[in-house]
Amino acid sequence: MIEIVKLVINGKEHILPVIEGSEGEKAIDIRGLRQETGYITFDPGFGNTGTCRSAITYMDGEKGILRYRGFPIEQLAEHSTFVETAFLLITGELPTRKELTRTSVYLNDFSPLHENMKAFYQNYPPKAHPMGILSAMVNAMRSFYPELIDLEEEMNTTYLRLISKIRTMAAMAYRISQGERVVYPRSDLCYCANFLNMMFDNVVVPYKIDSDLVRALNVFWILHADHEQNCSTTAVRVVGSGKVNIYSTISAGISALWGPLHGGANQAVVNMLEKIYSDGFTVKECLSKAKDKNDPFRLYGFGHRVYKTYDPRAKIMKKICDIALSKMKRKDPLLEIAKRLEDAALNDSYFKEKNLYPNVDFYSGILLRAMGIPVNMFTVMFAIGRLPGWISQWKEDVADPEMRISRPRQIYSGSQKRDYIPIKDRGQSVKQ
Numbered sequence: 001m002i003e004i005v006k007l008v009i010n011g012k013e014h015i016l017p018v019i020e021g022s023e024g025e026k027a028i029d030i031r032g033l034r035q036e037t038g039y040i041t042f043d044p045g046f047g048n049t050g051t052c053r054s055a056i057t058y059m060d061g062e063k064g065i066l067r068y069r070g071f072p073i074e075q076l077a078e079h080s081t082f083v084e085t086a087f088l089l090i091t092g093e094l095p096t097r098k099e100l101t102r103t104s105v106y107l108n109d110f111s112p113l114h115e116n117m118k119a120f121y122q123n124y125p126p127k128a129h130p131m132g133i134l135s136a137m138v139n140a141m142r143s144f145y146p147e148l149i150d151l152e153e154e155m156n157t158t159y160l161r162l163i164s165k166i167r168t169m170a171a172m173a174y175r176i177s178q179g180e181r182v183v184y185p186r187s188d189l190c191y192c193a194n195f196l197n198m199m200f201d202n203v204v205v206p207y208k209i210d211s212d213l214v215r216a217l218n219v220f221w222i223l224h225a226d227h228e229q230n231c232s233t234t235a236v237r238v239v240g241s242g243k244v245n246i247y248s249t250i251s252a253g254i255s256a257l258w259g260p261l262h263g264g265a266n267q268a269v270v271n272m273l274e275k276i277y278s279d280g281f282t283v284k285e286c287l288s289k290a291k292d293k294n295d296p297f298r299l300y301g302f303g304h305r306v307y308k309t310y311d312p313r314a315k316i317m318k319k320i321c322d323i324a325l326s327k328m329k330r331k332d333p334l335l336e337i338a339k340r341l342e343d344a345a346l347n348d349s350y351f352k353e354k355n356l357y358p359n360v361d362f363y364s365g366i367l368l369r370a371m372g373i374p375v376n377m378f379t380v381m382f383a384i385g386r387l388p389g390w391i392s393q394w395k396e397d398v399a400d401p402e403m404r405i406s407r408p409r410q411i412y413s414g415s416q417k418r419d420y421i422p423i424k425d426r427g428q429s430v431k432q
């Protein structure tokens with residue numbers, strides 16, 4: 001049966017076409033609405049607006065489903081590596097052994113930074129947030145690697161260069177912020193082990209690579225690799241729609257990810273748990289602050305625009321946290337507090353009524369702490385993981401014949417037309 005949507009405005013009927021996705025999702029196509037009726041739609045935060053057709057990630061927020069290119073996140077987290085998942089997202093298919101080897105070779109070859117780029121780091125103030133440094137460095141790559149992208153090439157060297165160098169740039173930002181010497185990438189190490197080594201190797205105590213931590217980091221980055229049209233990905237698509245180069249577009253995505261309502265939530269969660277641990281702030285107080293409409297505090301790591309049930313990534317993250325901590329024979333009091341907080345929130349009528357469940361950020365900070373990653377690097381870790389998603393979404397967008405420059409409309413609510421008043425006639429302003 002062909003579905004028809006009728007819109008009646010002042011007694012006049014307008015037929016609107018319906019678009020259906022491969023998993024049965026439906027959308028009313030309003031592209032001709034303004035021209036035909038003079039009306040636009042109003043949807044702050046784009047909660048009900050589809051801005052593109054996408055074949056990358058499927059999520060069902062009611063059922064807690066997440067799939068990359070059709071593969072369930074649970075299977076990828078169990079069997080895949082971050083590099084393989086990145087290849088899958090960008091090209092649409094899992095790599096053959098030969099393709100995976102070639103990808104790893106490129107990732108190794110591209111890992112060192114241009115010597116002149118290193119000079120930038122020295123001029124940042126000592127406590128500069130690594131997220132700001134990272135977005136500036138990625139933007140600067142446009143000047144150092146200006147080659148054009150051949151969109152015919154599936155796994156273009158520009159994508160590989162970005163994925164490889166972001167890891168070096170992130171580790172370098174951390175080392176310099178600590179006043180420590182920079183550790184260069186090693187070609188004998190895989191992507192995740194290389195990152196951990198660049199972060200933590202030391203002349204006095206050489207870093208010992210732990211295969212459990214390497215696996216945990218792979219899973220952490222797989223879980224963050226894409227999440228369809230979220231805030232930072234939308235920033236990437238909007239900026240990219242103006243035909244901006246890929247480096248500047250990704251840099252915009254990194255900036256969008258920084259905020260505590262999005263990628264910065266993992267840092268906010270750990271700050272919140274630490275406050276409960278050290279300041280005598282109780283779980284009960286935390287929940288009542290989160291519920292108080294006059295208090296800007298939120299229960300960080302809870303709630304999601306799309307998931308109205310448990311975020312499937314949070315389930316995996318919680319499991320990985322438990323495994324990583326027990327293998328390392330370490331106890332983290334924050335994990336115990338997080339579990340108590342989760343139990344209390346899941347049994348609280350406010351959170352139940354609003355369908356607020358833990359999201360990926362609720363447990364991710366605890367896993368990062370277990371790896372020794374400092375809190376101000378948490379959002380940077382998220383950015384490294386999300387990079388393959390941003391690249392795939394950008395690639396899909398620029399190749400899509402339906403895409404136009406992003407340019408939403410608005411409902412103007414300011415003053416109506418009025419005449420200019422010469423300064424001598426304006427009287428005393430109340431605002432000084």
Ligand code: ACO
Nearest residue numbers: 260261262263265290298299300301302303304305354359
């Ligand atoms: N704590 C307390 N109340 C909350 C929370 C929370 N974490 N999240 C939502 N609510 C309440 C809101 O106050 C609102 O209440 P109201 O209907 O009485 O006004 C209702 O639930 C709906 O919330 P919105 O903010 O309208 O939902 P939205 O979809 O716009 O926001 C968001 C989603 C930003 C994730 C929100 O849940 C939030 O701020 N969570 C905390 C921050 C966080 O964890 N962010 C990470 C998200 S995952 C990611 O980006 C990787």
